[in-house]
Amino acid sequence: MTSAIGARAPRKEDARHLSGKARFVGDIKVAGTWEAAFVRSPLAHARLGAITKPPGMEAQVFTAEDMPDLAPIRCESTLPSYKVSDYPALARGKVRYVGECIAICIAPTRAEAEDLAEAVIVDLDPLPAVADIDTALAADAPRLHEDWEDNLFLTTRHDGDLSEAKARATVVIERSYETARQAMNPMEGKGVLAEWDHRADQLVVHTSTQVPHLIRTGLSECLGLDQAQVRVIAPDVGGGFGYKCVLQPEELSVAWVARKTGRPVRWTEDRREHLTAGVNTRQHRYRITAYADDDGRLLGLDADIWVDIGAYSVWPFTACLEAAQAGGNLPGPYDLGAYACRTYSVATNKPGFTPYRGVARPGVCFAMELTLDAIARAVGRDPLEVRCLNLVPGAAMPYTNVTGKFYDSGDYPAAARAAAQMIDAEGFAARKAAAAAEGRLIGLGYACFTEQSAHGTKVFAAWGLPLVPGYEQAMVKLTPSGTVEVRSGNHSFGQGLETTLAQVACEWLHLDLAQVRVTMGDTGLTPYSTGAYASRGMVMAGGAVSKASEELARRLRIHGAHLLQCDPAETEIREGAVWKGQASVGFAAIADAWYLHPDRLPEDVDTAGLEVTEGYKPDIDTGLFTYATHAAMVEVDPESGRTEILDYVIFEDCGRRVNPMILDGQSYGGAAQGIGSALFEEALYDAAGQPLTSTLADYILPGPAELPAFRLGHSETLSPYSRHGIKGVGEGAAIAPAGAIVNAINDALAPMGAELTRIPATPHRVLAAILDARAAREAAQ
Incomplete structure (x- = not known):
C-alpha cells in the first residue's frame, strides 16, 4: 500500500522518538568529550576589564584574547541606513546584555566546567543601561555601539499617499498597541558538539540547528576555514521555531576550542541560560491611524512601528528582518488602497532578536x-x-x-x-x-x-541580507536493493518532514512509505540547502523531491521497458514496479540490472543512472x-x-x-x-x-x-x-x-x-x- 500526497500517514520519525531511540546533541557519545560552560555577564552594559583565570586552570579557560583569529559575527545588509554590529563569540571591550558570553570553560563534566566558570573573576565597569525603546531613542541615550550616531539599526519608510483617504474618511481610529518580548522555549535548547577529525582534516560539528548548510558557511567564515574543512551534522532537533536558524556565538566558541585543544567539546543550553541569554523575539510597539467610511470600509492606514531588537544583529537574517517584515505585512489580507508606514529597529541592552514562528x-x-x-x-x-x-x-x-x-x-x-x-x-x-x-x-x-x-531569491535580496536562497536541491536514488533513498539539505525539527518528503516521492514512485528512507541535516551527505525557515520546507524541499522523483520515475520506465521488451510509453509505475498490462518488473529487478548485472541492459543505456539530483523553486x-x-x-x-x-x-x-x-x-x-x-x-x-x-x-x-x-x-x-x-x-x-x-x-x-x-x-x-x-x-x- 502506498502513502502518497493526501494520506494521513503516521510519522516515520515517531518510532524512534516514542521508543527513546532518537539522537540529540546531548545523546552523542564521542570518546574523550569534555563539557563546556560559559562565564556570562551579570550586567547589561559595562566596560570589560581584566579577566582572571583560576591558577593552574589556565589551559581550560578561554577568553577573546585567546582567540585573535576568531572573527566576530558580522551581518551585513545592503539596505540604506543599516548599521553593522560586530557580535563577538566572546565579549571584547564591553558587554551589551546580561548573559553575554565572556569566557568558555571546559572540563570532563558539565558540573566541573560550571565550577570552573564560577571561579573566573571578571572586572566590569558598569555603564548606564539602555533597557527599552524610549530610553534608547532619547537624544542623550548612551550608545550601545560607540561608532553609531544613535541606537537605531535601521529605519524604513513606505511613503504612500493618504490624502484621498483622509478626505473621504468619516471614521478615524487612533490606537497604540504593544506586544511583549518573548523567549522561544523549544523542548531542547541549543546544543553543539565539535571535534577535529584529523583523518579528514575537517571540523565536524554536531549542532541543534534548522540550517546546517548555513551554519557551515558561518563557521567557516568566522574560523577562517574553507567550507570543505567544515562538516555540520544536525541530529534529531527538539524544536526550533526560528531560534535555531542563526549562527550562535556558543557554536563558534565551542568549535574554536575543539580545534585548538584537539579534543571533542560539547555545550548544551540549560533553561536558565535560554531565558536570560537566548535570543529574544516579538517585542513591538505600534501607533496606528486608520481611515474608514461609515460602512467600515478601510480607506487608508498610517503606521509607526518600533521593534526592540536587542544588542546585536544576528547572522544571516540581521537585526532588521522583523521590522522590515512588519512594515511590509501590516496590511495583511485586506484590500487597502492607501498605506504609509515607518519602522524603527531599536538597539537595547538585551539579547538579540531572532526570527520566531511567524x-x-x-x-x-x-x-x-x-x-x-x-x-x-x-x-x-x-x-x-x-x-x-x-x-x-x-x-x-x-x-x-x-x-x-x-x-x-x-x-x-x-x-x-x-x-x-x-x-x-x-x-x-x-x-x-x-x-x-x-x-x-x-x-x-x-x-x-x-x-x-x-x-x-528576489525577496531575500530586496531585504539586503548577506545570504540569499536560490534553488532548493534534493537527491532521490534507487538503492541496489530496490528501495528509495531521499536526501535533502533541509531539516526536520519536529514538523514531520521525513514523512512528508517520503510521501512526495511515493506520489511518483508508488512505493510503500516504509520503502523510502529520508536523510537530512548532514552537509557531508546532502545537497546544498539554506534550510528550514519561513515555511519553506514542504514547498521547496518537497518540490525538489517531487522533481527528482519524477525524473527517477522516467528513468525507471526506460529501464523497465527494456526488461519488459516494450516501449517506455506503454508502461506505468505502480506498486513499486514498472508495468505493461499484466506484466511487471519490480524496482529490485531494475536495481539489480543497473548495479549488479549491467549485461542485461542495452549498450546505449542512459548513463545518468538511478541517482537523480534536481533543483527547484516555485514559478x-x-x-x-x-x-x-x-x-x-x-x-x-x-x-x-x-x-x-x-x-x-x-x-x-x-x-x-x-x-x-x-x-x-x-x-x-x-x-x-x-x-x-x-x-x-x-x-x-x-x-x-x-x-x-x-x-x-x-x-x-x-x-x-x-x-x-x-x-x-x-x-x-x-x-x-x-x-x-x-x-x-x-x-x-x-x-x-x-x-x-x-x-x-x-x-x-x-x-x-x-x-x-x-x-x-x-x-x-x-x-x-x-x-x-x-x-x-x-x-x-
Whole structure:
C-alpha cells in the first residue's frame, strides 16, 4: 500500500522518538568529550576589564584574547541606513546584555566546567543601561555601539499617499498597541558538539540547528576555514521555531576550542541560560491611524512601528528582518488602497532578536485585527461583516497588494465566514445575553491573516541580507536493493518532514512509505540547502523531491521497458514496479540490472543512472500565501481578570495538504504558541536591563489546562505556481491567536467600555482595563 500526497500517514520519525531511540546533541557519545560552560555577564552594559583565570586552570579557560583569529559575527545588509554590529563569540571591550558570553570553560563534566566558570573573576565597569525603546531613542541615550550616531539599526519608510483617504474618511481610529518580548522555549535548547577529525582534516560539528548548510558557511567564515574543512551534522532537533536558524556565538566558541585543544567539546543550553541569554523575539510597539467610511470600509492606514531588537544583529537574517517584515505585512489580507508606514529597529541592552514562528506577523496581525474591531464598533457593525467587506475577494485573485505582496490564490472572505459558521456566530448573541443574565461576561473575536511562505531569491535580496536562497536541491536514488533513498539539505525539527518528503516521492514512485528512507541535516551527505525557515520546507524541499522523483520515475520506465521488451510509453509505475498490462518488473529487478548485472541492459543505456539530483523553486519568487481565520470565544472574570477560552476554531487554506494529520499537529502547536503570546508569555526586564523572568516559575507557558480543544476546518485552493499546489503552513497558526483572543476579551468587556491594547492579556492588565474604564465613566458623570 502506498502513502502518497493526501494520506494521513503516521510519522516515520515517531518510532524512534516514542521508543527513546532518537539522537540529540546531548545523546552523542564521542570518546574523550569534555563539557563546556560559559562565564556570562551579570550586567547589561559595562566596560570589560581584566579577566582572571583560576591558577593552574589556565589551559581550560578561554577568553577573546585567546582567540585573535576568531572573527566576530558580522551581518551585513545592503539596505540604506543599516548599521553593522560586530557580535563577538566572546565579549571584547564591553558587554551589551546580561548573559553575554565572556569566557568558555571546559572540563570532563558539565558540573566541573560550571565550577570552573564560577571561579573566573571578571572586572566590569558598569555603564548606564539602555533597557527599552524610549530610553534608547532619547537624544542623550548612551550608545550601545560607540561608532553609531544613535541606537537605531535601521529605519524604513513606505511613503504612500493618504490624502484621498483622509478626505473621504468619516471614521478615524487612533490606537497604540504593544506586544511583549518573548523567549522561544523549544523542548531542547541549543546544543553543539565539535571535534577535529584529523583523518579528514575537517571540523565536524554536531549542532541543534534548522540550517546546517548555513551554519557551515558561518563557521567557516568566522574560523577562517574553507567550507570543505567544515562538516555540520544536525541530529534529531527538539524544536526550533526560528531560534535555531542563526549562527550562535556558543557554536563558534565551542568549535574554536575543539580545534585548538584537539579534543571533542560539547555545550548544551540549560533553561536558565535560554531565558536570560537566548535570543529574544516579538517585542513591538505600534501607533496606528486608520481611515474608514461609515460602512467600515478601510480607506487608508498610517503606521509607526518600533521593534526592540536587542544588542546585536544576528547572522544571516540581521537585526532588521522583523521590522522590515512588519512594515511590509501590516496590511495583511485586506484590500487597502492607501498605506504609509515607518519602522524603527531599536538597539537595547538585551539579547538579540531572532526570527520566531511567524516573523513579525503575530504582531502586525494583532495590531491590524484590533484596529478592524475598533472600526466595527465605531460604525456599529458586526466585526465579521466589516472584515468580509475589507478582505481581498476570491474573484480578485491573483492580487498584488499595496506593499507589493502577490497573493497567488484563495478566497479570504469565504474562510472568515466558514470560521464564523464553525463557532456558531449566529447563535452567539443569544448565548451572550444568557451569560449576562447570569452575571458572566463572554465575548467572540476573530483574526484573519496571510502567511507568506517559501519566498525566494528576489525577496531575500530586496531585504539586503548577506545570504540569499536560490534553488532548493534534493537527491532521490534507487538503492541496489530496490528501495528509495531521499536526501535533502533541509531539516526536520519536529514538523514531520521525513514523512512528508517520503510521501512526495511515493506520489511518483508508488512505493510503500516504509520503502523510502529520508536523510537530512548532514552537509557531508546532502545537497546544498539554506534550510528550514519561513515555511519553506514542504514547498521547496518537497518540490525538489517531487522533481527528482519524477525524473527517477522516467528513468525507471526506460529501464523497465527494456526488461519488459516494450516501449517506455506503454508502461506505468505502480506498486513499486514498472508495468505493461499484466506484466511487471519490480524496482529490485531494475536495481539489480543497473548495479549488479549491467549485461542485461542495452549498450546505449542512459548513463545518468538511478541517482537523480534536481533543483527547484516555485514559478514565482515572491512566495506563496497561505491564509486563515481564527475565531475565539472566551469568558472573562471581572473580579479576578482571568480569561478562559471556551471555544477556538481555525479555518485555513494551505493549498494541497500533503499529510492532513501532520498539518493538524502543526496547527495545534502553532495555536498553542499563539495563546502563550496572547495570555501568558512575557520576558520582563528592569531599568538596569536585568532579566526578571529567568525560570519557568516566572516565565509562564500555557499547559494542557490552559489550552482549548481546537477545532479545525480546511479548504484546498491549490497554488498555480508550486508543485502539487502546495503552500507552506508551518508558521501560520501562531500568527492569529493574540488578535482573536484579545478581540474576544474586548467584546466581553464592551459593556464596561474597557479595551485592551497590549499583550499578554494577563489578569492584571484585564483588571487595569476594567478599572480605567470605570474611572473614565465616573469622571464623565
